[in-house]
Amino acid sequence: MTSPERLPVVPPVAPTTPRLVTSTAAIVEVTDLGKSFGGLMALDGVSTSFGVARITAVVGPNAAGKSTLIKTILGLVRPDRGRIIVNGHVVTQDWDYRRGIGYMPQAGHFPENLTGREVLSMLKHLRGSSAELDEELLDAFALRPELGKQVRTLSGGTRQKLNAVIAFLFRPALLILDEPTAGLDPVASGIIKDKILRCRESGTSVVLTSHIMSEIEELADSVVFLLEGRIQFDGPRLELQRLTGHQSLERAIAALMQGGAS
Amino acid sequence: MKSTGKILRYQLRDVIRGRWILVYTLVFLLMTDVLFRFGGSGERVVLSLMNVVLLLVPLVSIIFGTMYLYHAREFIVLLLAQPVDRTSLFLGLYGGMAIPLAGSYAVGVGLPFLWHAGGGGGGGSALGVLLLTGVLLTCAFTALAFLVAVLFEDRAKGFGAAVLVWLLAAVVYDGVILIVVTSLWRYPLERPLLVLTMLNPIDLGRVFLLLQFDIAALMGYTGAVFSRFFGSAVGKGLALTVLVAWSVVPLLVGLRRFRMKDF
Amino acid sequence: MNRAVIWSVWLGLVTPFTGGTAQEIVVQKGTSVATLSAALRRAHPGDHIVVRPGIYYEPTIVIDVPVTIEGDSGAVFDGRDAEDVLLVTADSVTIRGLTIRHVATSYIDDRAAIKFQEVTGCVAEYNRIEDAFFGIYLAKSTDCIIRHNVAIGRKTTKTKSGNAIHLWNSRDVLVEDNTVSGHRDGIYFEFVTGAMVRRNVSTDNLRYGLHFMFSHQCEYWDNVFARNGSGVAVMYTKGVTMVGNRFEDNWGSAAFGLLLKEINDSRVEDNIFRSNSVAIHAEGSNRLTVKGNEFIANGWAVKIMANSIDNEFTRNRFVGNAFDVATNSRSSSSRFSENYWSAYRGYDLDRDGYGDVPFRPVRLFALLVEQYPPAIILMRSAFVDMIDLAERVMPILTPETLVDEHPLMEWPQ
Numbered sequence: 001m002t003s004p005e006r007l008p009v010v011p012p013v014a015p016t017t018p019r020l021v022t023s024t025a026a027i028v029e030v031t032d033l034g035k036s037f038g039g040l041m042a043l044d045g046v047s048t049s050f051g052v053a054r055i056t057a058v059v060g061p062n063a064a065g066k067s068t069l070i071k072t073i074l075g076l077v078r079p080d081r082g083r084i085i086v087n088g089h090v091v092t093q094d095w096d097y098r099r100g101i102g103y104m105p106q107a108g109h110f111p112e113n114l115t116g117r118e119v120l121s122m123l124k125h126l127r128g129s130s131a132e133l134d135e136e137l138l139d140a141f142a143l144r145p146e147l148g149k150q151v152r153t154l155s156g157g158t159r160q161k162l163n164a165v166i167a168f169l170f171r172p173a174l175l176i177l178d179e180p181t182a183g184l185d186p187v188a189s190g191i192i193k194d195k196i197l198r199c200r201e202s203g204t205s206v207v208l209t210s211h212i213m214s215e216i217e218e219l220a221d222s223v224v225f226l227l228e229g230r231i232q233f234d235g236p237r238l239e240l241q242r243l244t245g246h247q248s249l250e251r252a253i254a255a256l257m258q259g260g261a262s
Numbered sequence: 263m264k265s266t267g268k269i270l271r272y273q274l275r276d277v278i279r280g281r282w283i284l285v286y287t288l289v290f291l292l293m294t295d296v297l298f299r300f301g302g303s304g305e306r307v308v309l310s311l312m313n314v315v316l317l318l319v320p321l322v323s324i325i326f327g328t329m330y331l332y333h334a335r336e337f338i339v340l341l342l343a344q345p346v347d348r349t350s351l352f353l354g355l356y357g358g359m360a361i362p363l364a365g366s367y368a369v370g371v372g373l374p375f376l377w378h379a380g381g382g383g384g385g386g387s388a389l390g391v392l393l394l395t396g397v398l399l400t401c402a403f404t405a406l407a408f409l410v411a412v413l414f415e416d417r418a419k420g421f422g423a424a425v426l427v428w429l430l431a432a433v434v435y436d437g438v439i440l441i442v443v444t445s446l447w448r449y450p451l452e453r454p455l456l457v458l459t460m461l462n463p464i465d466l467g468r469v470f471l472l473l474q475f476d477i478a479a480l481m482g483y484t485g486a487v488f489s490r491f492f493g494s495a496v497g498k499g500l501a502l503t504v505l506v507a508w509s510v511v512p513l514l515v516g517l518r519r520f521r522m523k524d525f
Numbered sequence: 526m527n528r529a530v531i532w533s534v535w536l537g538l539v540t541p542f543t544g545g546t547a548q549e550i551v552v553q554k555g556t557s558v559a560t561l562s563a564a565l566r567r568a569h570p571g572d573h574i575v576v577r578p579g580i581y582y583e584p585t586i587v588i589d590v591p592v593t594i595e596g597d598s599g600a601v602f603d604g605r606d607a608e609d610v611l612l613v614t615a616d617s618v619t620i621r622g623l624t625i626r627h628v629a630t631s632y633i634d635d636r637a638a639i640k641f642q643e644v645t646g647c648v649a650e651y652n653r654i655e656d657a658f659f660g661i662y663l664a665k666s667t668d669c670i671i672r673h674n675v676a677i678g679r680k681t682t683k684t685k686s687g688n689a690i691h692l693w694n695s696r697d698v699l700v701e702d703n704t705v706s707g708h709r710d711g712i713y714f715e716f717v718t719g720a721m722v723r724r725n726v727s728t729d730n731l732r733y734g735l736h737f738m739f740s741h742q743c744e745y746w747d748n749v750f751a752r753n754g755s756g757v758a759v760m761y762t763k764g765v766t767m768v769g770n771r772f773e774d775n776w777g778s779a780a781f782g783l784l785l786k787e788i789n790d791s792r793v794e795d796n797i798f799r800s801n802s803v804a805i806h807a808e809g810s811n812r813l814t815v816k817g818n819e820f821i822a823n824g825w826a827v828k829i830m831a832n833s834i835d836n837e838f839t840r841n842r843f844v845g846n847a848f849d850v851a852t853n854s855r856s857s858s859s860r861f862s863e864n865y866w867s868a869y870r871g872y873d874l875d876r877d878g879y880g881d882v883p884f885r886p887v888r889l890f891a892l893l894v895e896q897y898p899p900a901i902i903l904m905r906s907a908f909v910d911m912i913d914l915a916e917r918v919m920p921i922l923t924p925e926t927l928v929d930e931h932p933l934m935e936w937p938q
Contacts, residue, residue, distance in 0.1 A: 037524070071524070071525065074342070074343045075342070075343075076339060076342055076343065076524065076525040077524040077525065078522065078524060095345055095346065095347050095348075096345050097345075098343060098344060098345045098346075099345040101343065103340065103343035103344075105336065105339060105340055105343075107336065109334075109335075109336030109337050109340070110337055110340075111272065111273070111276035111334070111337060112276065112280075113275070113276045113277075113279035113280055114272060114275060114276050114279075118272060118275065122268070122269075122271075122272040123344060125268045125271075125272075126265055126268055126269070126341070126344050126345070126346055127344060127345060150279070166340070176343075312905065313905055313907070313910075316905075316907070317907055432907055432908075433907050433908045433911065434908070435908075436903050436906040436907070436908035436909065437908050439902070439903060440893070440900060440903060440908070440909075443897050443899050443900045443902075443903075444893070444896075444897050444900070447896075447897045447899065451899045452899065455899055455902055459902065465906070468905060468906060469902065472904060472905060476776060477824070477847065477904070479776055479777050479778050479780075479802050479824070480778075480802055480824040480825070480847060480901070480904070481778075481901045481902070481904065482778060482898050482901055483778075483898065484898060484899045484901055484902050485778070485901060485902075486778060488902065
């Protein structure tokens with residue numbers, strides 16, 4: 001078993017990046033979250049918070065509980081215990097808090113016989129928001145000519161771009177991005193990463209998962225490291241690198257995993 | 263449930279554009295048309311269609327219903343991450359499946375009756391009962407499909423369960439009735455049989471349809487008892503209620519599970 | 526056809542005799558002979574009485590001299606004041622061209638429009654009978670002819686109506702070209718022998734189109750029996766010949782095209798059975814020859830109970846029946862051969878016109894329903910179709926002997 005004492009769980013601290021000058025307020029607060037699937041502990045007493053206008057990366061090996069954590073925040077998975085507060089709303093049966101969340105699942109699946117435009121307008125209808133939409137990515141990806149085609153004729157990459165567009169479309173206060181660059185070419189990856197950074201500049205909070213450490217190094221202010229449903233590290237990215245004594249995040253994480261596994 | 267209509271609108275569009283729903287319509291269209299061409303009166307065509315309808319409609323509804331829900335799973339997750347309540351979503355999805363299926367069936371069977379000018383006497387009311395039965399069976403087995411898909415996370419298991427449910431209702435159940443009849447024939451069986459028939463939507467549809475035709479005269483004393491029951495307002499009301507309940511109950515149980523489910 | 530020939534010869538002998546020394550008496554309103562009863566009082570054997578148009582109300586007219594009574598068109602006898610309208614007690618009476626109507630129902634005696642009581646050589650022809658309890662009634666009479674009559678009953682209830690043509694304890698009677706409807710039974714025979722019944726149309730009667738008991742050696746050719754409440758039922762008789770008749774649209778839970786109860790040594794040939802709930806139901810009937818018949822769109826074409834033995838079904842045509850053959854036992858001594866079955870799915874490799882695979886006309890479901898009637902509720906169930914198919918492939922429950930070894934591939938036109 002892991003001993004939580006081996007590495008200190010660091011509470012969120014002051015911004016480490018000089019660009020970030022804003023508050024320590026949290027957009028998501030998670031307290032003692034627990035969830036098991038048929039006896040298998042996916043989350044075991046997870047408490048953390050995601051700062052406003054910060055980019056937090058949730059990392060960990062497969063089946064560490066990353067998806068479960070994200071899905072409980074989205075209300076897709078019901079926790080056995082614990083409490084989640086998003087933007088001041090306690091997540092229970094209430095669903096209206098999701099108005100402030102933009103979600104990008106790992107892969108974009110849409111009704112095959114609808115056109116891209118119809119998918120977008122369906123979501124607009126559901127949101128019912130009259131606010132101005134953020135269609136920047138639509139142009140950046142040069143996606144407009146594809147919108148008239150039915151989804152089943154679109155390539156995997158195009159669907160993934162559409163997937164990204166949807167997440168940013170409604171200018172949410174919180175972005176939850178599950179492997180945002182997976183399946184995208186380097187150009188598109190660059191576009192999306194720039195977009196994430198720009199969003200943070202304008203005050204959007206971002207939670208993302210990724211397997212690509214360089215990407216996290218490039219983007220994340222904070223890192224939450226999960227292993228077997230427990231938090232092994234929670235703090236500024238640079239703090240993690242400093243604590244483990246590794247320059248690269250990749251090695252820092254590896255050290256964390258070995259430490260946790262032994 | 264305020265988003266139900268919005269979801270329904272787009273799901274309908276998606277399903278109706280699908281190729282298989284067109285095939286489903288064409289199958290009924292061709293079958294009905296051919297039956298007319300091979301010299302059937304309206305009533306005879308209804309009688310011939312009856313067997314196919316009672317087998318095919320539940321099978322297609324439950325198979326397509328389950329597959330559809332499994333197929334839409336990722337998109338459902340995306341929708342659930344939007345400010346939408348689960349009840350709206352579930353009902354929207356159900357409507358998006360049941361309405362095109364029922365409509366496609368009704369068009370496929372109904373149109374040939376129109377252009378063959380009703381095929382002459384008696385077909386009208388029998389056709390009405392056939393259409394109503396088919397539509398209600400579609401609703402019931404789509405509801406069962408949704409229940410199965412919600413209960414079974416694993417697609418292969420869900421698919422197996424769907425076929426099993428169909429097999430139970432369409433075939434095995436009647437085997438059980440036959441065993442009951444042959445082993446308890448010394449007792450008056452009409453009332454228990456009536457109850458047994460009411461409990462299975464396919465049997466209920468079959469018997470109710472049979473009683474619309476002359477063929478009911480072949481059914482002897484048992485037929486007479488059934489005929490009297492289903493001929494009464496109470497009987498008709500009860501039959502209709504049970505058929506509708508076969509849509510409502512599985513749908514509500516499915517909805518309950520859907521609301522509690524982890525995605 | 527022999528019997529028909531004999532009848533023609535007999536007619537040829539009788540006619541000149543009755544016409545020979547005829548004195549003609551005219552019945553006309555407002556004359557001295559204003560009623561048929563009055564005419565009969567002055568009639569001698571062999572006289573010819575002509576009834577002029579008019580509606581005659583008379584008490585029961587007893588015809589006790591051998592005369593011919595012929596009505597002009599419009600000569601109507603109304604039974605308002607009578608019991609039987611015409612009661613014939615003399616031999617060799619001919620009644621022709623009369624219209625007789627309104628014979629009251631009686632629960633005590635069988636009142637008829639024309640009743641022949643213990644006579645021989647009687648003829649009733651070209652009469653029209655409306656709204657009568659019984660129509661033409663023969664008791665203990667022989668060598669009579671009943672032809673070209675029309676009897677339209679009042680179609681009330683079975684207990685309130687009698688039979689259109691009723692024969693009791695009579696023999697050698699020709700009944701032909703009559704049209705009867707709306708009575709209890711269209712044609713009713715009890716203890717009749719040697720009758721020839723042909724080209725009659727008996728429809729829409731409340732009970733049976735044709736009903737006979739203990740009436741041996743009678744023949745029924747080219748009749749139509751349709752839409753009768755219970756079809757045709759014949760019982761306790763041997764030596765029946767039924768050829769070329771049509772049994773149609775006798776549909777209902779207790780209706781039969783032809784119900785055979787204890788009918789022995791008889792022939793049922795070249796008939797057409799169409800749209801009957803049960804075309805032929807045979808119980809306790811033995812040594813029947815059922816040949817060349819067509820069974821089309823019936824509920825059951827042939828229901829043959831196990832107490833019927835040694836029956837022969839050959840070269841019949843079975844098309845579109847819900848059940849071709851049903852029986853209530855595994856053992857059956859009836860033989861089926863060279864029939865045409867629309868349900869037959871076999872093939873004829875050697876091109877001899879007969880299917881190479883035997884046909885089993887008894888569906889397992891038909892057997893189940895015979896033994897457990899409530900099982901009928903499974904009619905048209907997919908399950909039933911499956912067990913039928915299984916049984917057809919590997920028969921274990923249906924009668925082994927009930928097989929058509931040489932099913933016809935095509936029905937010869």
